[in-house]
Amino acid sequence: MFNFPRPESSQSRQPFSSRSAADSAEFVELQAEVERLYFITEALWRILKEKHGLDDNELVKQITLIDIEDGKLDGRKPKAPPQPCPKCNRTVGRQRMKCLFCGEPIAQNPFDR
Ligand SMILES: [Zn+2]
Numbered sequence: 001m002f003n004f005p006r007p008e009s010s011q012s013r014q015p016f017s018s019r020s021a022a023d024s025a026e027f028v029e030l031q032a033e034v035e036r037l038y039f040i041t042e043a044l045w046r047i048l049k050e051k052h053g054l055d056d057n058e059l060v061k062q063i064t065l066i067d068i069e070d071g072k073l074d075g076r077k078p079k080a081p082p083q084p085c086p087k088c089n090r091t092v093g094r095q096r097m098k099c100l101f102c103g104e105p106i107a108q109n110p111f112d113r
Contacts, residue, residue: 080112
């Protein structure tokens, strides 16, 4: 099995008993979402292995390359900083589909956070 560094969540530093009921419900919901994403990721990886002959070493290599893009092998991918608009060069927030100032469509990277 793989042994990647796992980011420490802020929730794990706080005692469970001090969280509100709403936070606990949200935490449980997030756990279920993460579990669902694990299933999807594993299913996609199995398809790639079976249909395209990739191996686990390639997956580990790519995960490591993504992790170290920010210079730190820490199990985290930093959020992308705001980018300049390709038309007017003003700074545009990451989540914007269009420039707030000139309306230029902004290309989205589906893996940006
Ligand atoms: Zn613009």
